Amino acid sequence: xAKTTRFQSPWWRRLGLLVLLLALGGxxxxxxxxxxxxxxxxxxNTVGEPDYYLEDxxxxxxxxxxxxxxxxxxxxxVHTPADDIIRTQTPHGYLTDDQQRQWQxxxxxxxxxxxxxxxxxxxxxxxxxxxxxWSLETRTLHYDSRKAHVWSDTSAVLRQHDQSMRGDRFDAWxxxxxxxxxxxxxxxxxxxxxxxxxxxxxx
Numbered sequence: 001x002a003k004t005t006r007f008q009s010p011w012w013r014r015l016g017l018l019v020l021l022l023a024l025g026g027x028x029x030x031x032x033x034x035x036x037x038x039x040x041x042x043x044x045n046t047v048g049e050p051d052y053y054l055e056d057x058x059x060x061x062x063x064x065x066x067x068x069x070x071x072x073x074x075x076x077x078v079h080t081p082a083d084d085i086i087r088t089q090t091p092h093g094y095l096t097d098d099q100q101r102q103w104q105x106x107x108x109x110x111x112x113x114x115x116x117x118x119x120x121x122x123x124x125x126x127x128x129x130x131x132x133x134w135s136l137e138t139r140t141l142h143y144d145s146r147k148a149h150v151w152s153d154t155s156a157v158l159r160q161h162d163q164s165m166r167g168d169r170f171d172a173w174x175x176x177x178x179x180x181x182x183x184x185x186x187x188x189x190x191x192x193x194x195x196x197x198x199x200x201x202x203x
Contacts, residue, residue, distance in 0.1 A: 048082030057088075061116045061145075069096045070116060070145055079114075086112045091121065095143060095150070097174040103150070104128040107141065119143040125152070127172070134160035136170060148175040156181065164188045 057077040061070040074088035091110035095103040108123030125141035127150060128134075138156035143149070149171070156170040158181055168183035 048080055050078045051081045053078040059116075067096070067100075070094070070119075071096075072110070072112070072119075074110070084114050086114065088112070093119075095145075095148075095174060097148060097177070099175075099177075101129075101131055101174075103174055104130065105141065105143070117145050119145070132160070134158065136172075138170065147173070149173055 054077040056075055058073045059071065059077075060068050063069050070093065072088065072091050072093040074091045076089045078087045079085070080087070088110040089108075091105075091107060093105045093110075095105060097103065105119075105121060105125070105127055107121035107125040109121075111120045111122070112118065119142070121141040121143075123139065125138050127136040127141060136152070136156055136158050138152040139154040141150065141152050151172070152170045153168075155166065155168055158165045158167075158170065158179075165181055165185060165187040167181035167185040170179070170181050172179035
């Protein structure tokens with residue numbers, strides 16, 4: 001009796017199943033590697049996870065003589081080790097000049113390096129000098145403690161009493177009690193009434 005060969009044997013089924021599993025495994029490995037690459041690119045574009053945060057924080061920095069020159073208060077402070085940057089929410093701070101006068105600063109957010117030498121205030125940033133009754137309003141304000149230099153390269157409005165001036169750049173050197181408003185400067189100086197104008201003191 002003649003015998004015929006059957007190609008649908010269990011051996012061929014096992015081989016087909018093995019090929020199918022190998023193809024499926026290769027596809028999964030390829031997709032997994034793509035996911036890792038995408039994840040790596042995403043992490044590279046971020047500042048990374050914070051290593052600590054503080055709530056209702058107050059930071060004070062002192063010079064070599066033990067005098068406070070910078071104080072910053074914030075409801076929330078976050079530090080990220082990847083860039084060694086401190087980020088703050090709605091900070092309220094004080095910059096002290098060499099005459100121990102305090103210049104007040106506020107904004108929506110703040111960024112400061114760990115050494116405290118560079119401070120950037122973003123969003124509704126304000127600088128106030130209470131003794132001379134003037135204030136500055138701008139979008140971005142920078143402070144370099146090494147040079148006691150405050151500046152803004154965004155449109156700024158300087159106010160004192162009922163007078164105001166606007167310019168595209170502002171600079172102030174707080175230790176020198178010197179400031180400058182430049183580029184496209186416009187001002188509003190209201191006229192004084194007769195009763196407000198100084199009278200001649202000569203006899």
